Amino acid sequence: MTQRLRNRSLPLRILVCAVAAALAFALAAGVGAMAALILQGDLSLPSREEPRQLGDQENVPQPQHKQQKDAAVHNENAAPEVRATEAVFVQRATPQNILLNSTYLDHPSTNGDPNAFILVKRLSELGGDAENSAHEIGVWYDARRRGGRWAIFNQHAAPMAVGATFEVVVMGGPNTIVHRAAPQNTVGNSTYVDDPLTNGNPDAVLAATQNWNPGGLGNTYNDHPVGVRYDADEKTWVIFNRDRELMPVGAAFNVAVVGGVAETE
Secondary structure, X not given: OHHHHHHOOHHHHHHHHHHHHHHHHHHHHHHHHHHHHHHHOOOOOOOOOOOOOHHHHOOOOOOOOHHHHHHHHHHHHOXXXXXXXXXXXXXXXXXXXXXXXXXXXXXXXXXXXXXXXXXXXXXXXXXXXXXXXXXXXXXXXXXXXXXXXEEEEEOOOOOOOOOOEEEEXXXXXXXXEEEEOOOXXXXXXXXXXXOOOXXXXXXXXXXXXXXXXXXXXXXXXOOOOEEXXXXXXXXXXXXXXXXXXXXXXXXXXEEEEEEOOOOOO
């Protein structure tokens, strides 16, 4: 090709050389630019993608079935679980927890809660407290003691005997009533419990504990043994003093419906 070029005229040879030089310059410039782009990261060469394993998909949103969505909405809007019995324990009066006529509870289900619902029952056979068993008992809330403590007390203000033993039941939920004797619901030795939970339900089973100050309010003593009965004429349950003494206005009671409640759908 070089010999053929020499046989051509001078102007043609100059033109061919110029075109060849231009092509060579353009090719060199293009290769250099591409190399520069690759080095700067502006142009990347295609790479081989590795197959994704199942574990690689943990951050990828997954489709949710309709049943799962409906369940999530149901759980989100569901009412909180209704609590029934929260705690059952035995309280034994000791020199460390006795103050005057009271033995103080120290339990997480009652500490600091003036609205705790507590039922108590004397367990004379466990405590051997014959001296104490003659006194009627109740519960009261002392907001000044250790951040708020409930106590079991002797209604007659007699000192609490060391060894006195009680069963304590702490409850929550819908089957609890706090009742106060008031002029409009009290007649003679009885106070009438007007509540939808028990009205018209002679088969209900009630348990009652005297509460000196429900919610931290009140201070009425009722040093009398109490019972419950159903008044068929009034279709209402009644708390009464068994010794037939007058029911004092202001006396308060924790009443739990522990049986005979009709189930609701």
